[in-house]
Amino acid sequence: MAASAERLPEEGLALWLTEWKGTRFPWRGRHLVASVGSSVAGQLDFFLHPDGQAVKVVMLRVHPDFQRRGLASVLMDALYAAHPTAWINHGFRTPEGARWWNRYREPAPQRNVHNRPPVEWADYFDAVNVARDKAHNAHQNGHYGLDGNRDAVYRYGERLETEAALYSSAYRPVTPVRVDPASQPxxxxxxxxxxxxxxxxxxxxxxxxxxxxxxxxxxxxxxxxxxxxxxxxxxxxxxxxxxxxxxxxxxxxxxxxxxxxxxxxxxxxxxxxxxxxxxxxxxxxxxxxxxxxxxxxxxxxxxxxxxxxxxxxxxxxxxxxxxxxxxxxxxxxxxxxxxxxxxxxxxxxxxxPFADRAAQIQAMAERLLRGQAARARTPRLPSAPSQAVVQHSPSPGQRPPGPGRRA
Known part of the structure; x- marks a missing residue:
């Protein structure tokens, strides 16, 4: 990685990790974006299992202006470093991806599901799908005459599809987590x-x-x-x-x-x-x-x-x-x-401010008016004998209670 980093431009490399929101896959989507100066130089798209212990790589791409300068390796190394205990599933590779993988030195090949038997990772990935991707990659390597780090790849003890089928039932699909918009700001x-x-x-x-x-x-x-x-x-x-x-x-x-x-x-x-x-x-x-x-x-x-x-x-x-x-x-x-x-x-x-409560307010006002009219028609009772009244004088600067003010 050090040699790759030496070939990168000096304008200022930044890595940004953001949520990938354009997918309905039940795992959490992530974009790892590399920018150099004000330009997008590369991007790594992946899914992260809810428990953080498995990663599915979807796409790795580098802008033509920044290719052959080690940036793809920096992005992939950053993914391994960000999830140091997770299984990594690279899926199938395009011809360009196969050529890049042939040059890449994987930092932790023991966490690559293509390099380990299904019994170790079948809870996270469908073993048949992984076997299909491995076969595709092997065909690409053979077609283009690439080694493809084949020494690290796990060799099945029997026919590939037969062993994969033994573990396909171990896969546990994820129930997607959905935020409740009524539960928080x-x-x-x-x-x-x-x-x-x-x-x-x-x-x-x-x-x-x-x-x-x-x-x-x-x-x-x-x-x-x-x-x-x-x-x-x-x-x-x-x-x-x-x-x-x-x-x-x-x-x-x-x-x-x-x-x-x-x-x-x-x-x-x-x-x-x-x-x-x-x-x-x-x-x-x-x-x-x-x-x-x-x-x-x-x-x-x-x-x-x-x-x-x-x-x-x-x-x-x-x-x-x-x-x-x-x-x-x-x-x-x-x-x-x-x-x-x-x-x-x-x-x-x-x-x-109360336009939507106009009818309610009008009804309340009519009840108040009817109450006032009923009280006006009621004869007054005889006055009670006068009693001593204690009046508190307001303190200096205090106004005595009046209409609209509380005593």
Whole structure:
């Protein structure tokens, strides 16, 4: 690994581990991304068993500009180091992958399932599938005249498919873990280029953090919380989503991006729409809006992740995850927000804070009026004999009780 690292460029190599959210596989998906400077240089995709003791490699790729410089080996070595006791299943290899594997020196070949008998790892992987991948890789090696580290590969004592079939029943499928969006706060990220004045204010640490958070939410729009995102169980995971999107969605030079993370109060189960839940995140699979309460914001410049700002709201601020289009917006959303997702004047000024309780309030008022009229028609009882009254004089500066004030 040392020799490989010496051939890497000096612009600054960084490894980022993020959740892989585009899969329905029951194990947890992970992206290990290598960036050099501001460019994506390589990526390793894998699944991690819930108990952390087995890894399934899915894809290893390096950008053409960074190939033949040892980066693929660095990524694979990092995977072995990150999971030092786990079984590693490399699956089948493409022709390019077979050539790379022929040059690679595996740091722990004894943890590679292709190198050990099925009895040791059959609880984690389907032995027949592993045997199929081994046969595919052996064919690739033979076709291209590669050694493929064959001395380490386990040789079956009988026909490959026969021995594999003996252990296929030992495989224990995983019941996927799904987060309950109603059980804890959720965090979702938005990338936004702010106007210069707004950018300067919200990133000014000398200003009140809550006021800056309120200004940022006002700029984004209370009805514009992002919908095409995964809502995570941690704020850090939401920031990782934004950074991962930066890496693979390079924008032309322009104003610096701000990563904004919204923290939502736990959602009531009765209002939850259809959702796709993963182990630590959830996405809402509906086209309409979703009313939420924002309890706080955190934000940072994309190029300065070490400076994070945070402002909390107490009480929480009413907001909404934006609908896919105005046509999909609910009546409650259209009454509160305009076509661009910003608060309407009535909602902004608080002129209609109880609009949804108008009938209840009207009925209560009518009962009070009827009670007053009934008391006015009731004859007064004779006055009781006067008694001594002790009156407490107010202290200096204290006003005596009057209408609208408590004694």
């Amino acid at each position: 959720l965090h979702g990220a938005l990338r936004v280029a702010l106007p210069p004045a707004v950018h300067a204010y919200v990133h000014d640490r000398t200003q009140d953090s809550r006021a800056r958070a309120a200004a940022l939410l006002e700029h984004v729009g209370h009805g514009n919380l992002p919908r095409e995102v995964y809502w995570n169980t941690t704020r850090q995971a939401a920031f990782e989503d934004a950074h991962h999107q930066d890496l693979f969605d390079r924008q032309p030079p322009g104003p610096p991006l701000t990563h904004v993370v919204f923290t939502l109060a736990s959602l009531h189960a009765s209002v939850l729409p259809a959702a796709r839940a993963l182990a630590t995140s959830v996405s809402f699979e509906h086209s309409g809006d979703l009313a939420v309460d924002v309890t706080g914001l955190a934000w940072r410049q994309a190029d300065r992740p070490y400076l994070t700002h945070q402002g909390d709201f107490a009480p929480a601020v009413a907001a909404a995850i934006a609908p896919r289009s105005v046509e999909h917006a609910s009546a409650a959303y259209r009454a509160r927000y305009d076509e661009e997702g910003f608060l309407r004047a009535a909602a902004r000024d608080g002129a209609r």
